[in-house]
Amino acid sequence: MKSVKLVLGTKNGADIIRIDYKSDTTLRKHLLKLPVLQQDLLDGTFYLENSSNNLNLIFNHLRKIGCYVDYSEVRQKKKGLPKNKKPFSLPPLGPKQQRNLHSFSKWLMEKRLSPNTVNTYVEVSGFFVRYAILKKSKIYSKALVESFNYDFIVNEGKSISYQNQCINGIKKYFLFKNIAMEALDLVRPKKEKKLPVVLSKEEIRSIIEETHNLKHRTLLSLIYSGGLRIGEAINLKVTDIDSDRMLVHIKGGKGKKDRYTLLSHSFLETLRTYYRQYKPSKYLFEGQRSEKYSTSSAQWVLKKAVFKAGIKKGVTLHTLRHSFATHLLENGTDIRYIQELLGHSSPKTTMIYTHVTENSFKNISSPFDDL
Template identity: 35%
Template sequence: MDKFIEEKLKNLKTNLVNRNYSTNTIKSYLYYLEEFLKFSLKNEFSPEKRIEAFLENIKSEESRRLSYQTIKCFYEFVVKKECPYILNKVRGKQRIPMILSKDEIVELLAQVKNNNHYLIISVLYGSGLRVSEVVKLKICHLDLENLKIIIKEGKGKKDRITILSQKLVDKIKKLIEGRSPKEYLFKTISNKQYNIRTVQQIFYNALKKTNITKKVSCHSLRHSFATHLIESGVDIRIIKKLLGHKSIKTTMIYLNLSENIKIDIQSPL
């Protein structure tokens, strides 16, 4: 790799890590920056034209948006200047999340025979966790008496508190009996922390045994959690806090997914 490119990538990575960007975001930004810098070394355009020409060569709208975000960060954090090119038209696609109905959740869980696996899937749905959060859960993060779970350093390195289902308490008590509070809640047969890929495979193995034909993933359990809470009449601002969303706009999408929202407002007529 060219030393100039290597130096700039290292500089950007340091800045992103210090600002608590997620591992996946850092990986994406470094990829797009490397592509941009390679393009820049081969073309003698002005900075503004260089960025414009680079983005024009990217067919995918989403990749173009991410590339532009990367370049903006590069200018702000590394070059210490304002990005010379403004791109207003590229926006991230708002994908409609796929959810499972409550009956489908029951059907899915019925296929999970391993107690550890059953609890993992149950907590993903019942507490609205991300897979990356459930594998990092430690026993000390649980408040079984008050039915709460403390999420340490979730997305954006932020802590939050979410709910725990009463139905899981007895099973969890048996799971953690005699264990240290500092241990991971869920551990493999070899006494190691679960990795994300393993949890995803647990979900897909159970899904294959059901009659569910929807294209869903582990993250669909989190979407289902939020949607079912809205259908139960829970205030969307509370759901925002439980999910750890930065903006209420992110949570609002679940309003469109809810088919059975309880409406307690009466007409003024």
């Protein structure tokens, strides 16, 4: 398993993240596909600006090739951390543990879990194994898991979502190792109920207008116009576009479910222009050096467009999907149809959009108006 460590540093007075790894041609070629990455002319190392968005970009980019990413130094450095408190540090994995995690990865893939889930479970299990090394514990007990949960997750201020991922991953790892599960009665914390960020139609329009590259504009327009997840968009094949019925066929979406979503009449002309210019052969969006366009490249495209449009909200590719659903609801579309278009298993998931629509509040006046 290829291994990379992300190290904090500075360059020209700016905080950066350096990519530390043993010389590997395949890994170097893969790193070069990431647009935000820069190379130091003096020592040849790769680096990028230290930000949460860039950290996600490099992490997701490396996970595509099954690379183990040690980013504990970056994630654990907190602003405002007391000077006498050092970031939590875990020892490295030995060759035996790395081989074991590689076997765990293959075992998870055989269970037909998604690549993202496999990578996440392997990563969090790797952190747990390193914690066991730190504690010099050869027995993976409930007490060790609870101690890891407190020291590495709760005490370090990591999110509830991340804590749940760790619990899920460790449980799978215990199953892989044939360790008794009965005693591992871990309670998952309740997730925070946060409302999704939603853009107005004017903000969506400004993002698309600021995206001048035809391929990039087509990709962002498709995600919004059909409410697609980014993974669904980059996995679309040319044959999945049904212009006769004005539908997009999503195959193997989340939960391995197929569905149809809308193909916008206004968007169709843009799509046809894109097809004539780029002539994709298999996948609708193809990379320069790869069969499919990458998620990290799409994220970078959106980030630049949002910056140029002057939008200050925390916008991600999934925000376009949230906005699609909210705008449909505001236009009076039945929530059951929206559920089908989004591919939600339960209407409860779709109901969250009722809390962010303008229609929910526009007929309600504040009591202050009656003073």
